Amino acid sequence: MFLAGIQKLTLLDYPGRVACTVFTNGCDLRCPFCHNASLAMPDREADTLDMDELMAFLKKRVGILDGVAVTGGEPLLHPEIGELLERIKDLGYSVKLDTNGTFPDRLHEIVEAGLADRVAMDIKSAPENYVKVVGLPSFNLAPVRESVSYLMGCGVDYEFRTTAVKGLHSSEDFAGIARWIAGAREYYIQAFKDSGDLIAGEGLSEFSEDEMNAFAEIVRPLVPSVRLRGI
Numbered sequence: 001m002f003l004a005g006i007q008k009l010t011l012l013d014y015p016g017r018v019a020c021t022v023f024t025n026g027c028d029l030r031c032p033f034c035h036n037a038s039l040a041m042p043d044r045e046a047d048t049l050d051m052d053e054l055m056a057f058l059k060k061r062v063g064i065l066d067g068v069a070v071t072g073g074e075p076l077l078h079p080e081i082g083e084l085l086e087r088i089k090d091l092g093y094s095v096k097l098d099t100n101g102t103f104p105d106r107l108h109e110i111v112e113a114g115l116a117d118r119v120a121m122d123i124k125s126a127p128e129n130y131v132k133v134v135g136l137p138s139f140n141l142a143p144v145r146e147s148v149s150y151l152m153g154c155g156v157d158y159e160f161r162t163t164a165v166k167g168l169h170s171s172e173d174f175a176g177i178a179r180w181i182a183g184a185r186e187y188y189i190q191a192f193k194d195s196g197d198l199i200a201g202e203g204l205s206e207f208s209e210d211e212m213n214a215f216a217e218i219v220r221p222l223v224p225s226v227r228l229r230g231i
Helices: 051-060 082-092 104-111 128-134 141-154 171-180 209-219
Strands: 003-010 019-024 066-071 094-099 117-124 156-166 187-191 227-229
Touching: 003 051, 019 051, 066 082, 082 094, 082 104, 104 141, 104 171, 117 141, 117 171, 128 171, 141 156, 156 171, 156 209, 171 209, 209 227
Parallel strands: 019 066, 066 094, 094 117, 117 156, 156 187, 187 227
Antiparallel strands: 003 019
16 A cells, blocks of 8 residues: 555645545655654554545545645655546546656656646755765666656646755755756745654754844746745
8 A cells, every 4th residue: 555644625735626635655765854654664553544544534525625746755665556547537636646756657647647737856865965865875866857848848737845954955056956847837936844753853853033134035036926825
């Protein structure tokens, strides 16, 4: 079972929609600041959600909710994610998909099939700092670069977002991100919050509002749409 749970109402996870959020288990990254460690780590206990239970809930909420945000973990880790999105779309919902960008082929298939109306992709850091921020001893950035290029050119509604974490990010990282995603449609710098369910939170903290605004000013010349979230 790859479904971990549901938040039955959100006005935040899907901009412009009254939505619910569906969580999937498992992730291929180990970002130390991950606020859903119990979903990402296979050795940590996580709840499960039955597919039939989810569909029954969504059928009852037709006309009340108008969107479903699918997040994780990493939803595209699962080959059967397309089937889930198709069943949600068949009920008339708009779908927002969250991803870390490491599965570009699956992302392409889902978008081209019309199964995601909006995609939110994490930009973990500047390219040269990715290994440190994703918590892996080595990392191939090529799939992430491919996903970035695809989203910027395919026409689907999308956003890029970076969670700014003191202890992992610096001004130089945001300058590097700006060069990478120059001209992006929407970019958000998110405030780090300690959920109490982190992968490895020691030494990590949140930036001040002034520091977050300074990061936005670094990015803005190349990505005018940059906004702050969660401050």
